[in-house]
Amino acid sequence: xxxxxxxxxxxxxxxxxxxxxxxxxxxxxxxxxxxxxxxxxxxxxxxxxxxxxxxxxxxxxxxxxxxxxxxxxxxxxxxxxxxxxxxxxxxxxxxxxxxxxxxxxxxx
Amino acid sequence: xxxxxxxxxxxxxxxxxxxxxxxxxxxxxxxxxxxxxxxxxxxxxxxxxxxxxxxxxxxxxxxxxxxxxxxxxxxxxxxxxxxxxxxxxxxxxxxxxxxxxxxxxxxxxxxxxxxxxxxxxxxxxxxxxxxxxxxxxxxxxxxxxxxxxxxxxxxxxxxxxxxxxxxxxxxxxxxxxxxxxxxxxxxxxxxxxxxxxxxxxxxxxxxxxxxxxxxxxxxxxxxxxxxxxxxxxxxxxxxxxxxxxxxxxxxxxxxxxxxxxxxxxxxxxxxxxxxxxxxxxxxxxxxxxxxxxxxxxxxxxxxxxxxxxxxxxxxxxxxxxxxxxxxxxxxxxxxxxxxxxxxxxxxxxxxxxxxxxxxxxxxxxxxxxxxxxxxxxxxxxxxxxxxxxxxxxxxxxxxxxxxxxxxxxxxxxxxxxxxxxxxxxxxxxxxxxxxxxxxxxxxxxxxxxxxxxxxxxxxxxxxxxxxxxxxxxxxxxxxxxxxxxxxxxxxxxxxxxxxxxxxxxxxxxxxxxxxxxxxxxxxxxxxxxxxxxxxxxxxxxxxxxxxxxxxxxxxxxxxxxxxxxxxxxxxxxxxxxxxxxxxxxxxxxxxxxxxxxxxxxxxxxxxxxxxxxxxxxxxxxxxxxxxxxxxxxxxxxxxxxxxxxxxxxxxxxxxxxxxxxxxxxxxxxx
Numbered sequence: 001x002x003x004x005x006x007x008x009x010x011x012x013x014x015x016x017x018x019x020x021x022x023x024x025x026x027x028x029x030x031x032x033x034x035x036x037x038x039x040x041x042x043x044x045x046x047x048x049x050x051x052x053x054x055x056x057x058x059x060x061x062x063x064x065x066x067x068x069x070x071x072x073x074x075x076x077x078x079x080x081x082x083x084x085x086x087x088x089x090x091x092x093x094x095x096x097x098x099x100x101x102x103x104x105x106x107x108x
Numbered sequence: 109x110x111x112x113x114x115x116x117x118x119x120x121x122x123x124x125x126x127x128x129x130x131x132x133x134x135x136x137x138x139x140x141x142x143x144x145x146x147x148x149x150x151x152x153x154x155x156x157x158x159x160x161x162x163x164x165x166x167x168x169x170x171x172x173x174x175x176x177x178x179x180x181x182x183x184x185x186x187x188x189x190x191x192x193x194x195x196x197x198x199x200x201x202x203x204x205x206x207x208x209x210x211x212x213x214x215x216x217x218x219x220x221x222x223x224x225x226x227x228x229x230x231x232x233x234x235x236x237x238x239x240x241x242x243x244x245x246x247x248x249x250x251x252x253x254x255x256x257x258x259x260x261x262x263x264x265x266x267x268x269x270x271x272x273x274x275x276x277x278x279x280x281x282x283x284x285x286x287x288x289x290x291x292x293x294x295x296x297x298x299x300x301x302x303x304x305x306x307x308x309x310x311x312x313x314x315x316x317x318x319x320x321x322x323x324x325x326x327x328x329x330x331x332x333x334x335x336x337x338x339x340x341x342x343x344x345x346x347x348x349x350x351x352x353x354x355x356x357x358x359x360x361x362x363x364x365x366x367x368x369x370x371x372x373x374x375x376x377x378x379x380x381x382x383x384x385x386x387x388x389x390x391x392x393x394x395x396x397x398x399x400x401x402x403x404x405x406x407x408x409x410x411x412x413x414x415x416x417x418x419x420x421x422x423x424x425x426x427x428x429x430x431x432x433x434x435x436x437x438x439x440x441x442x443x444x445x446x447x448x449x450x451x452x453x454x455x456x457x458x459x460x461x462x463x464x465x466x467x468x469x470x471x472x473x474x475x476x477x478x479x480x481x482x483x484x485x486x487x488x489x490x491x492x493x494x495x496x497x498x499x500x501x502x503x504x505x506x507x508x509x510x511x512x513x514x515x516x517x518x519x520x521x522x523x524x525x526x527x528x529x530x531x532x533x534x535x536x537x538x539x540x541x542x543x544x545x546x547x548x549x550x551x552x553x554x555x556x557x558x559x560x561x562x563x564x565x566x567x568x569x570x571x572x573x574x575x576x577x578x579x580x581x582x583x584x585x586x587x588x589x590x591x592x593x594x595x596x597x598x599x600x601x602x603x604x605x606x607x608x609x610x611x612x613x614x615x616x617x618x619x620x621x622x623x624x625x626x627x628x629x630x631x632x633x634x635x636x637x638x639x640x641x642x643x644x645x646x647x648x649x650x651x652x653x654x655x656x657x658x659x660x661x662x663x664x665x666x667x668x669x670x671x672x673x674x675x676x677x678x679x680x681x682x683x684x685x686x687x688x689x690x691x692x693x694x695x696x697x698x699x700x701x702x703x704x705x706x707x708x709x710x711x712x713x714x715x716x717x718x719x720x721x722x723x724x725x726x727x728x729x730x731x732x733x734x735x736x737x738x739x740x741x742x743x744x745x746x747x748x749x750x751x752x753x754x755x756x757x758x759x760x761x762x763x764x765x766x767x768x769x770x771x772x773x774x775x776x777x778x
Contacts, residue, residue: 053190053191053544054544054545054547056187056189056190056191057186057190057547058547059187059307060186060187060189060190060233061186061230061547061549062227062229062230064311065311066315072335072338073338073339073342076436076439076440077342077436077439077546079338079342079550082230083227083229083230089226089227089331090226090227090230090549091334091338091549091550091551091552092547092548092549092550093342093432093433093436093546093547093548093549093550094545094546094547095439095545095546095547096545097545098545098546098547
C-alpha cells in the first residue's frame with residue numbers, strides 16, 4: 001500500500017522533505033489516511049485519493065504529495081499544519097470525508 | 109530579508125502605451141492583499157463589480173504613479189487553474205478579457221503577486237502560475253513582521269534572481285517596505301523564468317526554489333498558542349459556547365451602538381421633512397418630496413449604521429482568524445440541512461438586514477450551497493421586523509414583558525428554523541446534490557486591522573446608500589403614490605367637526621379653545637383614515653380582502669400587509685393611520701387606539717388574539733421586501749430565484765398563518 005501511494009506521488013520518497021530534520025524518523029512505511037492519525041502525529045503526504053475539484057482544491061491549499069504535515073486536531077474538523085517544523089506552516093481544516101482521502105506516511 | 113531585491117540582469121522592459129498604468133494585485137486569501145491595497149490607495153478607491161458577474165471589484169489610485177493609473181484588487185485565490193468563479197475572473201483579467209464595470213478591457217501593465225512571508229512555499233505556486241502568463245510582474249512578500257516573529261527566514265534575492273523581477277518585502281500592517289513597493293510599482297518586468305506547465309512540474313519548481321531561498325535558515329518557532337486556541341474554538345462544547353458568546357456580543361454591540369446614529373439620522377430626516385414642508389407650498393410636489401422621497405430614503409437610510417457596524421465587526425472578527433473556526437463549528441449544525449459552515453455569516457448578517465446577508469453569500473464557494481443560502485437568508489428576522497414584533501407581542505401580552513420577550517425570541521427561532529428547513533427542501537428538490545465537504549484554510553490568529561474594517565464598513569454603507577437612492581427609492585415612491593392617490597374630499601363628518609372647532613375657537617374661553625384643538629385632531633384623523641381607504645392602495649386592500657380573509661384579516665389589515673411590501677416596518681405606521689389617523693405609532697394613545705380599533709362592522713376588534721398570532725406568524729415567514737427580491741435576483745443571477753423566494757416564503761407564511769388562525773378559532777381563542 002505504501003509503495004502504491006508512493007508511486008502515485010511520483011516515487012518521491014527520499015526526496016525533498018524527507019531530508020528535513022523533522023522527518024528523520026520517517027521510513028516506517030506505515031501509510032494511513034489522515035483521519036486515522038492521532039493528534040500531534042507528524043508525517044508526509046504520500047497521495048491524494050480525492051479527484052476532480054476537491055482534489056485540485058486540496059492540492060492548491062498545499063495538501064500535496066511530499067508535504068510534511070502535523071495533525072493538530074483529530075476529529076471534526078481535522079486540523080492539519082502543512083509544512084511543519086522545517087518551514088513555514090499553514091493550517092487547513094478538513095471535514096472527515098476529505099481527511100479520509102489524504103494518505104500519509106506516519107513519522108516513526 | 110532586505111526590503112528590495114532586484115535582479116542583477118533585468119528582464120525585458122514592459123511596453124506601456126501611455127503614462128497611466130494599470131496594475132492588478134493577485135494573491136492567496138489571507139495574505140494581507142486587501143490590507144496592502146488599502147495601504148497603497150487609502151480611501152482613493154471605488155467599489156464596483158466585474159462586468160457580468162456579482163464578484164466585487166475594488167479599483168484604486170495608487171500613490172506615486174502617474175495620474176490616471178489604477179490598481180485592481182483581484183479576488184483571493186489559491187490557484188489560477190481552479191474551477192472556481194474567482195479563479196476564472198483572475199484568469200480572464202490577466203488575459204485582458206475582463207474588467208470591472210466601467211473600466212476599459214485590456215491586459216494589465218503589471219501583475220503584483222502578493223506572497224505570504226509566513227507561507228512562502230504555497231505562495232510560490234501562484235507566483236509560478238502568474239509567471240507563466242508572461243506579463244510584467246512584481247512580487248510583494250507581505251506579512252514580513254509576522255514571519256520575523258516566528259523566526260521564518262527566506263532570501264528574497266534568490267527569487268528576484270531566478271525570476272528577473274523586482275521582489276519587495278513589506279508589511280501592510282506596520283507600513284514597512286510600502287514606500288519601496290510604491291516605487292517598484294512602475295518597474296514591472298516580464299519574468300525571464302518559465303516554470304513548467306504541468307502541476308507536478310510546478311510543484312517541483314516551487315519546492316526547489318523555496319529550498320534555495322530558505323537554505324541555512326533555522327527552524328521556525330512552533331506556534332503552540334494557535335494549537336491551544338484551535339482546540340478551544342473547535343471543541344464541540346467549548347467551541348459552541350464561544351460561538352454563542354461571540355455572536356451575542358456582536359448583536360448586543362450592533363443594537364446598542366447603532367441606536368445612537370439611528371436616532372440622529374431619524375432626527376435629521378424629521379427636521380429636513382419639517383423644513384421642506386415649511387418651504388414648499390402645499391401640493392403634489394410638496395407631498396412627493398416630503399412624504400415620498402424624503403420619507404422613503406429616510407426609512408432606508410436609518411439602517412446604514414447597523415449595516416456599517418455589522419460589516420465593521422465582521423471584518424474585525426475575520427481578521428482575528430476566529431470566523432474560519434466558527435464556520436467549522438457551524439458546519440456540524442448546518443450540514444443536516446444541506447448547507448455548510450460557509451452559510452453562517454450570511455445568516456448572521458441577515459439578522460441585521462437581508463440585503464448585506466445575501467451579498468455576503470458570495471463567500472459560499474459551492475453554487476448550490478450559495479443559492480440555498482440566498483433563498484433561506486430572508487427568513488432570518490431582520491431589524492425591519494422588530495417594530496411589527498413589538499406591536500403584536502404588546503397587543504398579545506399587554507403588561508406582561510416576560511411573555512412578550514418569550515414570544516419575541518420565539519419569532520427569531522421560528523425564522524431560523526423556517527430558513528434551515530427551506531434550505532434543506534431546496535437542496536433536495538431544485539438544487540439537488542451532495543454538499544461539498546468543508547475544507548478551508550484556518551488563518552493565523554492576528555490582531556485585527558481597524559483601518560481595514562473601517563474602509564470595508566464605509567464601502568458597504570455607500571453601496572447600501574446607492575441602492576437606497578435608486579431601486580429602494582423608486583419602490584418607495586411608487587408605494588407612496590399608491591397610498592396617496594387619488595386625492596379625495598374630506599368626509600362630511602370631518603367637515604362638521606372642523607366647523608364645530610371654528611365656532612369654539614371664536615369663543616373667549618380657554619377651555620373651548622383647547623376643545624377646538626382636540627376636535628381638529630379628530631377631524632385630521634378622520635380625513636387621513638378616509639384618504640387611506642380611498643387611495644389606490646386602500647382600494648387594492650378592499651379588493652384583496654377576500655384573499656386574506658382566511659388569515660383573519662379585514663380590509664384595514666390587508667392594506668397594512670400590502671403597504672409592508674415597501675418595508676415591513678411600514679405596517680405599524682400604516683395601521684396607525686388606518687385606525688387612528690396619525691402615523692405616530694410610538695404614542696401610547698395611538699397604541700391604545702390600535703388595540704381597541706374595530707372592523708367595518710363596528711363590533712369586532714381588528715386585532716383579536718387569533719388575528720394577532722396569525723399576523724405574527726405571517727410577518728416572521730413572509731417575503732415582504734422588494735429590495736431583497738431585487739438583490740436576490742442580482743446575486744443568484746436570475747429573476748426566477750427571486751420569484752421562487754417570493755412564492756415560497758409568502759406561500760409558507762399564508763398557509764401557516766391561516767392554519768394557526770383557524771386552530772385558535774376552533775380552540776375558542778378569539
